[in-house]
Amino acid sequence: MRIAVLSRNNSLYSTRRLKEAGEARGHEVHVIDPLKCYMNINMQSSSVHIKGKELPEFDAIVPRIGASITFYGTAVLRQFEMMGVYPLNESVAISRSRDKLRSLQLLSRKGIGLPITGFANQASNIPDLIEMVGGAPLVIKLLEGTQGIGVVLAETRKAAESVIEAFMGLKADIMVQEYISEAGGADIRCFVIGDKVIASMKRQAKPGEFRSNLHRGGSASLVRLTPEERSTAVRAARTMGLNVAGVDILRSNHGPVVMEVNSSPGLEGIEAATGKNVADSIIEFIEKNAKAHHTRTRGRG
Numbered sequence: 616m617r618i619a620v621l622s623r624n625n626s627l628y629s630t631r632r633l634k635e636a637g638e639a640r641g642h643e644v645h646v647i648d649p650l651k652c653y654m655n656i657n658m659q660s661s662s663v664h665i666k667g668k669e670l671p672e673f674d675a676i677v678p679r680i681g682a683s684i685t686f687y688g689t690a691v692l693r694q695f696e697m698m699g700v701y702p703l704n705e706s707v708a709i710s711r712s713r714d715k716l717r718s719l720q721l722l723s724r725k726g727i728g729l730p731i732t733g734f735a736n737q738a739s740n741i742p743d744l745i746e747m748v749g750g751a752p753l754v755i756k757l758l759e760g761t762q763g764i765g766v767v768l769a770e771t772r773k774a775a776e777s778v779i780e781a782f783m784g785l786k787a788d789i790m791v792q793e794y795i796s797e798a799g800g801a802d803i804r805c806f807v808i809g810d811k812v813i814a815s816m817k818r819q820a821k822p823g824e825f826r827s828n829l830h831r832g833g834s835a836s837l838v839r840l841t842p843e844e845r846s847t848a849v850r851a852a853r854t855m856g857l858n859v860a861g862v863d864i865l866r867s868n869h870g871p872v873v874m875e876v877n878s879s880p881g882l883e884g885i886e887a888a889t890g891k892n893v894a895d896s897i898i899e900f901i902e903k904n905a906k907a908h909h910t911r912t913r914g915r916g
């Protein structure tokens with residue numbers, strides 16, 4: 616097969632591994648920078664070009680679209696979908712997963728366990744919002760945050776009120792969440808491919824920190840999932856319409872709760888922690904599932 620990896624940089628670990636794994640399985644793999652692509656959108660035919668050349672036909676495309684280029688990256692991916700290229704994850708599903716509130720709304724509709732979460736636009740609603748999520752301690756999150764930056768633990772109601780007020784004053788979009796203290800500063804990354812969790816790891820925050828992000832000094836280790844955790848992760852990925860997803864779960868007193876579903880989960884941490892060849896499993900999934908014009912939305916966006 617001829618496979619495109621849509622990625623800004625072919626020296627990134629995940630991109631490199633996907634190229635290696637694809638070639639090891641006998642495929643031709645091209646790394647394509649979505650920002651370098653330009654497109655012809657017309658009635659007769661769609662095409663994608665780079666530096667004056669039309670790109671060849673691909674059998675499948677693996678989107679690795681960073682959060683900062685979601686808008687243009689998904690437009691390029693959609694163009695490939697319209698041309699009939701099989702997307703590992705569809706543009707619609709990626710856009711959906713990038714909106715945290717929309718994601719939580721979709722997951723809750725399917726009865727998937729979530730931390731109690733509230734959001735509001737006006738400062739006058741703050742006291743009621745805090746009440747709704749069960750009072751302090753609680754977690755306040757910037758919707759645009761990443762790598763744990765913009766995630767705050769407010770220990771008291773007073774602290775919560777002033778942090779929420781400050782964020783709202785800056786016109787930042789936030790959500791307020793029940794603090795799952797029993798998770799003990801750990802979360803579980805479930806790497807889902809199709810209808811299976813093919814690898815998982817526990818990430819433990821460093822002492823004195825509640826955020827388990829590896830970028831915040833957390834450490835990864837192997838973990839044994841319960842059947843409920845497995846099925847929660849798989850259902851969360853399916854609800855978002857993602858074939859490949861990194862589902863982050865907290866172990867709460869009321870069972871596993873999903874914190875977020877990532878559409879471009881990194882391979883470095885999970886391959887290092889588990890010793891599994893995750894890139895190979897992704898290529899294998901593509902071999903089994905890639906068909907031209909095979910998206911749930913048929914590229915309609």
Ligand SMILES: Nc1ncnc2c1ncn2[C@@H]1O[C@H](COP(=O)(O)OP(=O)(O)OP(=O)(O)O)[C@@H](O)[C@H]1O
Nearest residue numbers: 730754760761762763764766792793794795826827
């Ligand atoms: N409600 C919560 N209760 C307990 N711990 C939480 C809660 N929300 C977040 N955390 C901790 O904080 C960390 C960061 O939170 P989260 O994953 O929501 O933000 P982020 O990592 O900045 O976002 P992204 O993963 O999209 O980059 C989590 O990995 C988890 O360890």
Ligand SMILES: [Mg+2]
Nearest residue numbers: 762763863875
């Ligand atoms: Mg996170």
Ligand SMILES: [Mg+2]
Nearest residue numbers: 761875876877
């Ligand atoms: Mg994330």
